[in-house]
Amino acid sequence: xxxxxxxxxxxxxxxxxxxxxxxxxxxxxxxxxxxxxxxxxxxxxxxxxxxxxxxxxxxxxxxxxxxxxxxxxxxxxxxxxxxxxxxxxxxxxxxxxxxxxxxxxxxxxxxxxxxxxxxxxxxxxxxxxxx
Numbered sequence: 001x002x003x004x005x006x007x008x009x010x011x012x013x014x015x016x017x018x019x020x021x022x023x024x025x026x027x028x029x030x031x032x033x034x035x036x037x038x039x040x041x042x043x044x045x046x047x048x049x050x051x052x053x054x055x056x057x058x059x060x061x062x063x064x065x066x067x068x069x070x071x072x073x074x075x076x077x078x079x080x081x082x083x084x085x086x087x088x089x090x091x092x093x094x095x096x097x098x099x100x101x102x103x104x105x106x107x108x109x110x111x112x113x114x115x116x117x118x119x120x121x122x123x124x125x126x127x128x129x130x131x
Contacts, residue, residue, distance in 0.1 A: 001055060001056070001057065001098070001099075002055075002056050002057075002058060002059065002062070002096055002097065002098050003038070003053050003054065003055055003056070003096070003097050003098065004053070004054040004056060004062060004094055004095070004096055004097075005051065005052075005053055005094065005095045005097055006051070006052050006053075006054070006092065006093070006094045007049060007050070007051050007092070007093045007094070008049060008050040008051075008089045008091070008092050009048065009049055009089060009090045009091040009092075010048035010049060010050060010088060010089055010090070011048070011086070011087060011088055011089065011090055012048055014048075014086075014087075014088040014089075015048055015050075017082065017085070017088050018050065018088040018089065019050075020082070021078065021079075021082040021088070022040075025074075025078045026075075026078060029069065029072065029074055029075050029078065030069065033065050033068055033069045033072070034061075034065045035054055035065060035069070036054060036055040036056070037052055037053070037054055037055075038052075038053040038054065038055050039052065039053055040052040040053075059096065062096070
């Protein structure tokens with residue numbers, strides 16, 4: 001299992017438009033193509049960024065699924081329509097990452113951060129914060 005951490009630098013005042021694109025179509029399309037989104041985050045300060053983590057079996061699966069998604073006419077229409085007022089992202093970075101063998105994963109909710117508990121979600125799809 002590998003993970004892809006994606007980081008978007010959002011153009012000022014375009015955060016809601018980007019979030020709407022995810023909520024009103026992109027998340028469904030990503031899921032239809034086999035993306036397994038672990039979670040999505042935003043900074044706790046005023047920086048305009050979006051972070052999300054995708055789980056993949058391997059690099060080959062990632063390549064095949066991304067290629068199919070980018071070629072999907074439904075995605076192309078959604079992207080064109082939602083960027084009619086201009087782009088939403090100035091910069092996109094991604095990192096392919098994997099667990100380190102010595103990482104300790106929590107097996108109970110007592111290891112989940114209080115912020116994740118208050119939202120009723122486990123942090124990072126069941127992986128608790130490391131000590």
